Amino acid sequence: MNAYVDVTALPAPAYPPHARTYRYDEVDREFLQERIAEFSGQVERRLAGALTEDEFKPLRLMNGLYLQLHAYMYRIAIPYGILNATQLRQLAMIARRWDRGFGHFTTRQNIQFNWTRLEDVPDIMRALADVDMHAIQTSGNCIRNTTTDEYAGASPDEVADPRVYAEIIRQWSTLHPEFTWLPRKFKIAITGAPHDRVALQAHDVGVVVRKNAAGETGFEVWAGGGLGRTPVLARKIRDWVGEDEFLAYLEAVLRVYNALGNRDNIYKARIKILVRDLGDEFAERVEAEFARLPKRKYRLDPEIVDQIASHFAPPPFAALPDNPQAYAQALDGNAEFAAWAKQSVRAHKAPGYASVTISLKPIGGIPGDASAEQMEAVATLAERHSFGEIRVTHVQNLVLPHVRQEDLLAVWDGLRAAGLATPNIGLISDIIACPGMDYCALATARSIPVAQMISERFASLDRQLDIGECFINISGCINACGHHHVGHIGILGVDKRGAESYQITLGGSATNDAAIGELVGPGFAYDAVTDAVETILRTYVAHRAAGERFVDTYRRIGLAPFKEALYAVA
Amino acid sequence: MPLLEDGRLVADDWVTVADDAPLPDPPAILTLARLRAEDLAGRNAPLGLALDPATQPEEIADLLPRLSLVAVLLPKSKDGRAFTQARSLREHHGFQGEIRATGHVLPDQYRMLLRCGVSTVQLPEGADPAVWTRSADLVDIAYQPARDAGAPLGLRRRRLERV
Numbered sequence: 001m002n003a004y005v006d007v008t009a010l011p012a013p014a015y016p017p018h019a020r021t022y023r024y025d026e027v028d029r030e031f032l033q034e035r036i037a038e039f040s041g042q043v044e045r046r047l048a049g050a051l052t053e054d055e056f057k058p059l060r061l062m063n064g065l066y067l068q069l070h071a072y073m074y075r076i077a078i079p080y081g082i083l084n085a086t087q088l089r090q091l092a093m094i095a096r097r098w099d100r101g102f103g104h105f106t107t108r109q110n111i112q113f114n115w116t117r118l119e120d121v122p123d124i125m126r127a128l129a130d131v132d133m134h135a136i137q138t139s140g141n142c143i144r145n146t147t148t149d150e151y152a153g154a155s156p157d158e159v160a161d162p163r164v165y166a167e168i169i170r171q172w173s174t175l176h177p178e179f180t181w182l183p184r185k186f187k188i189a190i191t192g193a194p195h196d197r198v199a200l201q202a203h204d205v206g207v208v209v210r211k212n213a214a215g216e217t218g219f220e221v222w223a224g225g226g227l228g229r230t231p232v233l234a235r236k237i238r239d240w241v242g243e244d245e246f247l248a249y250l251e252a253v254l255r256v257y258n259a260l261g262n263r264d265n266i267y268k269a270r271i272k273i274l275v276r277d278l279g280d281e282f283a284e285r286v287e288a289e290f291a292r293l294p295k296r297k298y299r300l301d302p303e304i305v306d307q308i309a310s311h312f313a314p315p316p317f318a319a320l321p322d323n324p325q326a327y328a329q330a331l332d333g334n335a336e337f338a339a340w341a342k343q344s345v346r347a348h349k350a351p352g353y354a355s356v357t358i359s360l361k362p363i364g365g366i367p368g369d370a371s372a373e374q375m376e377a378v379a380t381l382a383e384r385h386s387f388g389e390i391r392v393t394h395v396q397n398l399v400l401p402h403v404r405q406e407d408l409l410a411v412w413d414g415l416r417a418a419g420l421a422t423p424n425i426g427l428i429s430d431i432i433a434c435p436g437m438d439y440c441a442l443a444t445a446r447s448i449p450v451a452q453m454i455s456e457r458f459a460s461l462d463r464q465l466d467i468g469e470c471f472i473n474i475s476g477c478i479n480a481c482g483h484h485h486v487g488h489i490g491i492l493g494v495d496k497r498g499a500e501s502y503q504i505t506l507g508g509s510a511t512n513d514a515a516i517g518e519l520v521g522p523g524f525a526y527d528a529v530t531d532a533v534e535t536i537l538r539t540y541v542a543h544r545a546a547g548e549r550f551v552d553t554y555r556r557i558g559l560a561p562f563k564e565a566l567y568a569v570a
Numbered sequence: 571m572p573l574l575e576d577g578r579l580v581a582d583d584w585v586t587v588a589d590d591a592p593l594p595d596p597p598a599i600l601t602l603a604r605l606r607a608e609d610l611a612g613r614n615a616p617l618g619l620a621l622d623p624a625t626q627p628e629e630i631a632d633l634l635p636r637l638s639l640v641a642v643l644l645p646k647s648k649d650g651r652a653f654t655q656a657r658s659l660r661e662h663h664g665f666q667g668e669i670r671a672t673g674h675v676l677p678d679q680y681r682m683l684l685r686c687g688v689s690t691v692q693l694p695e696g697a698d699p700a701v702w703t704r705s706a707d708l709v710d711i712a713y714q715p716a717r718d719a720g721a722p723l724g725l726r727r728r729r730l731e732r733v
């Protein structure tokens with residue numbers, strides 16, 4: 001026999017309540033050191049010529065290292081977007097010491113450094129390991145970082161805590177022996193709230209944690225979503241999987257995909273193409289595989305769930321009244337604070353608390369960028385006011401999940417001092433943009449400068465408030481990393497005979513009413529995009545009925561009025 | 571070509587037979603088409619199948635009782651269908667014979683192949699088996715169940731030992 005034996009069952013650690021993030025123990029740390037040793041060895045073999053670049057590439061990608069336009073980009077995992085203050089400080093240190101003093105938060109709730117030198121990577125890996133972080137599986141054709149609701153554990157509408165299951169997926173998918181060489185990358189999103197804040201249908205697999213009438217936990221599973229050059233929304237493949245069979249079911253989905261996914265054409269290799277082509281047969285095949293899996297082996301033990309759940313125990317909330325006088329007075333006395341609070345402060349499940357969303361979209365700035373100083377300022381505010389906890393959102397902002405309402409003014413002051421108090425969450429300048437031509441080797445057009453131009457055009461807060469909720473998403477090529485298909489206004493930069501041309505789609509959505517945007521017509525030149533957005537918004541304002549958001553008006557009146565306004569010959 | 575088993579190079583008793591070549595006496599690895607076409611009634615020497623990555627193990631389930639070896643193929647190192655095939659052969663079909671990984675296999679995949687039920691790897695000429703075992707043994711903590719022997723542990727973390 002030639003195989004492995006599970007020699008020892010390693011204990012799951014028990015931790016004090018509210019660990020903030022999943023806390024590593026000796027076993028997890030040992031694993032991380034082994035993994036660092038493995039990658040260091042791979043780098044050595046590459047340098048010695050024992051591995052070709054072709055062979056090395058997937059190995060380095062699985063360790064988060066991309067080759068970009070000007071340098072290596074190093075993408076660091078922030079599992080389901082949760083950080084503690086110590087980790088955020090360490091990221092600031094890395095930005096300062098090994099990058100240009102900035103980090104870039106991504107739509108996958110990760111962070112990437114755009115100016116990494118290959119020779120520094122081992123040092124960065126060690127610095128990350130010091131705070132229980134790594135870059136494993138942030139790239140490559142494997143199961144990537146699972147994303148979840150940035151308000152998990154805080155949102156009043158939460159049915160079940162998705163972080164527990166996101167961590168379970170993280171552990172299960174870590175160096176999975178069978179699913180590390182998939183046809184393409186594989187992204188899972190999970191939510192425990194009825195309101196979709198994770199873009200469920202834009203993922204390879206989307207999971208909704210639910211409770212049944214008996215109070216048991218189960219999962220609704222969607223599969224086959226993805227953007228890229230062929231955008232497809234996921235379809236539901238299961239209404240309910242019991243908690244103990246969750247991993248068995250995921251195994252079945254991945255097995256069907258690994259066996260049948262396209263291997264010849266990378267543009268057809270995502271699970272969305274398989275699901276689209278097989279239709280109902282996909283779910284049937286998954287069911288067949290699921291039915292014959294040895295359930296005992298893949299059983300998710302309730303004891304393990306409890307142990308992992310203990311890491312996400314609620315913080316020790318004080319008994320506080322909602323809307324304390326101090327907060328009400330501050331709102332009354334300070335219009336600027338009130339304007340910020342209106343956009344950034346969100347209801348919390350614990351009375352007297354709130355979640356604060358921190359905009360990384362200053363007018364004219366680079367969406368998702370934060371300087372080392374800003375990261376440190378947020379870490380300090382988190383320590384003082386949010387039990388040391390920070391979240392990264394899938395729209396490239398940050399969240400302080402548990403802030404006392406009476407402290408909101410102090411938090412705002414702290415954010416203002418760090419240049420982080422832009423009151424534009426959910427407004428037109430809260431733009432998602434991919435790195436585009438400024439960094440990305442695949443780009444066909446600039447993306448960041450377009451975001452900057454638009455945000456400058458709509459700099460006036462009054463104007464933004466008048467327009468109301470409207471999401472702009474910008475991608476610098478057809479790969480759609482800026483998720484333009486699901487933006488209310490989607491902008492895709494392509495190359496048209498040597499010049500940048502921007503195609504605009506309208507009416508996309510990544511939430512419960514998920515939809516792929518419709519192309520409005522021929523593309524616009526680089527210096528005409530902002531005017532086009534302006535025209536679109538003017539058209540909306542002219543047509544809107546009371547209380548309608550941009551996307552509501554669009555759905556009611558359709559493409560025609562916008563087309564007319566954009567392309568009418570003067 | 572050298573054959574890796576238990577971390578050591580071992581003699582390969584098998585010959586891989588082209589579809590138009592005569593069937594030899596020693597243990598022979600055939601394609602599926604040949605296996606289906608050939609009248610094997612009188613043959614007692616062990617038979618092996620070169621399983622195409624696109625063929626599902628279900629499609630060859632009827633042949634498995636006659637097979638002593640199934641060779642799975644990684645046409646490129648990043649084409650990982652063989653991992654699922656191996657696991658399915660063991661887990662669903664109870665295949666007890668040799669599962670041999672062939673094609674473009676990397677030392678970095680050795681541990682994962684073993685965990686999926688592969689028993690031997692066909693190495694490129696001149697390969698150093700020590701590189702393979704070192705790579706396999708580097709990470710000995712696993713977070714999930716696979717084809718490993720031992721008690722079912724579900725998601726419990728476990729320490730692996732190569733046997």
Ligand code: SF4
Pocket residue numbers: 434435436437440441442443444447475476477478479480481482
């Ligand atoms: S959408 Fe294109 S340009 Fe933008 S990051 Fe992705 S690959 Fe690069």
